Amino acid sequence: MPNYTNLHFLRFLLFEVHPVKELFSYPRFAHLDEEQAWMLIESAKKFADQEMAPYYKEMDETPVRYDGKGNVLTHACLKRIIPIAAEQGWIGSTADFEHGGMQLPEMINGTAHHIFQAANNGVEGYIGLSSGAAGLITSFGSAAQIKKYVPPIFAGKWQGTMALTEPQAGSSLTDITTSAKHIEGDQYAIRGQKIFISGGQHEACENFIHLTLARIEGAPAGTKGISLFIIPKFRITESGSFEYNDVYCAGDFQKMGQKGYATTHLVFGDHNNCIGYLVGEPHKGLSYMFQMMNGARISVGLSAASVTMAAYQASLQYCKERPQGRLITEKNPLQPPTLIINHPDVQRMLFTQKAIAEGSLSLGMECNRLYDLVHAGEGDEKHNNWLLLEILTPIVKTYSAEQGSRAAALAIQTLGGYGFTTDFPVQQHYRDLKIMSLYEGTTGIQALDLLGRKVTMENGKALQILSSAIQSTIQEGITIPATTNCANQLANSLVEIQKVLAKLLPLATEGKIDLLLADATVFLEMVSYTVIGWQWLKMGIIAANQLNNAQQEKRSFYEGKLHTMEFYFTYEMPHIAACAKTLLTMSGLTSVKDYELFA
């Protein structure tokens, strides 16, 4: 079995870079210690080794299939994996004890899910979605709803989903038309269609709990008239038996990647017999859903980082085993070939992958730590951590997705022609990764979120907190010889961002909001390079400190961190200036009215 992640690196993140033990001082997590936490990670790894990784290729080669009669047929392994995941507590592991969860920090849950995603991102989704859906019910549902739906989801018997997208609306939730007509109590008659419903309906679970956005009759137009409903595939009668709830699966989308993961088309109420149960108050559905959505965005970022890590590990392993060619300084063809890892261009491709995979994993861990601090903390600290998490969410989601795809392309490239063949996993990683820039809000949507909302929220306070956090890492980095240069370079990039904002933000007061946001994606790219630079500086500082007293056998690991940090600052960070140059031009070139200009 190929490597797909690196436990040393996960320990480094959890115990040194983003010390999880700081969480254990909060009452919510006081039941844990480092040793227990690591045992959980090791058991997750064993589970992934035994039950997930072995099916990664097979699930790709025997894609999910729709039988034309409402059923979605998935790989047989799912029927075994989901119950084990439930038994080990990984469905809803972060939920409160009172709801049947393990009350784990997201840092630990996220690390386990990283392992699952790296091993087989086609199975992890089923588990993650159930956790998210149940989390939405425990947060906003009634006691009765929690009691009815959450335990079977945590037991892996029922699958939770999130149902937002409609064929005509796509990313524009304003235009959702699925309708809800009041019957009585929390019951509404639902009619409508949803597409791209991951884990929609399949044969590995006996019931499906769709957390669905719909519009109550007479509700205000736009996003302010959207409500959240629990729509089960089967209603539960008084006696506990199943009653079909008119939720028909009309198809499964065939895709270029994630072929083992069901992506369904659902039709609600085609026979006027679909009941949805209102969650919380009417018209507040979108804000509720954004709890799950924000979590899902971080989770997509982590998923992308995880697949990128798996591709990197496969690439690294190949490069350490494959002899080919000679160093440029060796002219004698009678000398044996060298391992390809010795070629500088191959090292460039490996370090690029490593910088992206580990940098985005570290940022994912940072986000999960903030998530935990928000949930465990109080007062100003809680609020400030929330603001920081808000501004980092579009970044972790997008950087990991976009740069992850680039890294996976390099993984293919290191294998040469073999990388393009299905004999090796890297081409599957490349295909699977492409969806990450589309899931849960495309890159363009994330960019609007960052520049149009997060940068300006609370008078720029989120951005200010982020800048302070980065500054404080810079101040530490400047004092350490091995990180001084990178710290200075990072400080410069903060200045560049300020320069760009000084020029862009006045556009808002001039009423040119369209021009302000036209290059939001370039701005997101620029800030992302900076934020990942921050993560690398953090890792570099820890590594430099550890090298002062590391045993010989661990020195290489820390030296590798410093080396990759330098690589990132030398090869990746210079693109910040390029983004800045484009942004400062404020060209308005992307507001063309005459479509013939595209011809």
Added chain:
Amino acid sequence: MPNYTNLHFLRFLLFEVHPVKELFSYPRFAHLDEEQAWMLIESAKKFADQEMAPYYKEMDETPVRYDGKGNVLTHACLKRIIPIAAEQGWIGSTADFEHGGMQLPEMINGTAHHIFQAANNGVEGYIGLSSGAAGLITSFGSAAQIKKYVPPIFAGKWQGTMALTEPQAGSSLTDITTSAKHIEGDQYAIRGQKIFISGGQHEACENFIHLTLARIEGAPAGTKGISLFIIPKFRITESGSFEYNDVYCAGDFQKMGQKGYATTHLVFGDHNNCIGYLVGEPHKGLSYMFQMMNGARISVGLSAASVTMAAYQASLQYCKERPQGRLITEKNPLQPPTLIINHPDVQRMLFTQKAIAEGSLSLGMECNRLYDLVHAGEGDEKHNNWLLLEILTPIVKTYSAEQGSRAAALAIQTLGGYGFTTDFPVQQHYRDLKIMSLYEGTTGIQALDLLGRKVTMENGKALQILSSAIQSTIQEGITIPATTNCANQLANSLVEIQKVLAKLLPLATEGKIDLLLADATVFLEMVSYTVIGWQWLKMGIIAANQLNNAQQEKRSFYEGKLHTMEFYFTYEMPHIAACAKTLLTMSGLTSVKDYELFA
């Protein structure tokens, strides 16, 4: 049927930017005029519309299959397409009249092949390979060899291939071990294995002529001991009948893209009954093969540009038809949604694709023009054009492949979740494109070729000719108001390249050739951005001039060229400075000895 290319743009390239009619003054091409040339292009388009485009998806969904008994099963359409291509003269269309060709300029042949590749890059390869293989025989084979092998290849009855790669050697042709033992005359007994043989053996042709590199017993080690052989699957007896030549197809590689294109594993002489026929002189095989290889590299560049164009056209069409969301300035949810082409971020993605697709196609056309001038011209002019073509070859190959993949990712992105589904062609374009950075020398190999060979050849003369050509476009561009800024920016990037070389090249004399070449890929990237900027400036100059007297209906087309030129200079060119910064660091970070640093 979706659009896959733009005939207006092809006319623009052929008749305005790179005027093909200049070629008609050479005796070799005196038999042609513009009208004839365009009729050929239109007939190619019709052929592609009718016979190629309709099977693009189908060939992907019913991949080439190996039957376990030596046979490779291809899509049925090939048996119809290859003979039509032959009948229309597209196999060997550039060959001399005396060899049965149409003596077309590569500019015209390349334009037709662009159309084929954009319509269905899985069928074009079979045709292109046959042309290349036959070209190698007409250039270096004996009269008897030409007479025997070329006509059936041009007739589409036999398939030509190029067989270089071996499992243990990969990109390192030095390490080829396929052996040839002299029998008599031009006959040698061959033993060995070749992999990744495109169009290897399949059921759509009756015989296969493998142009194969092998080592004659006792030959010098390394690339100076490699000879070129014609190895047919079936030998032709005196009476003209077929005799099996012990060339066994042992498998077909399954790939993530180009699934309709056979990629075979061939075993020569496993039963000691394989005869190869020496082409030209012994030990000169590699230099002969490089005629085909250089052509193939340009052709891969054009192929990548063509698939990129097809993805762009599909993306553009979708964006013009899909309503979704509202402009940022429209807050009223009761207003109908706008077409997504009106969103600035979508326009950014479209212009990026357009800049890459059209920029690389223009460079491909430039290369084909030079190819024609080399073949039709004489003396110094011929030599200088050859030098310019030599330095542009790694650029057209790599830029089109690497940036084409990026463009296709954006094509997927514009379609949102739909782009990831097999309902739309963009995901197939994305998958198909990835091979282009591997075919005929990976990106890393091209980069070494550029910086290690082409930049320094003839004391830097090739680079000097390229610089002069770019300078002369800059001088023209500076005088035209619409292109002045871009011309100045391009001039700056030439200065940046000189700065980098001034720092890098002395490393060669200091004996630090490994450090000089360590970042060759970054250098290639930097020069590529510049060369594509040159192409855009060329196109911009023509467009600006034509706008002075264009009819109203054509104005938008030319305005679109100027607009895309500005877009390219605003969004893409700034990355040149980033590459320069990395290169000037000369960090040596990619010459790590301790593999643990990658852990």
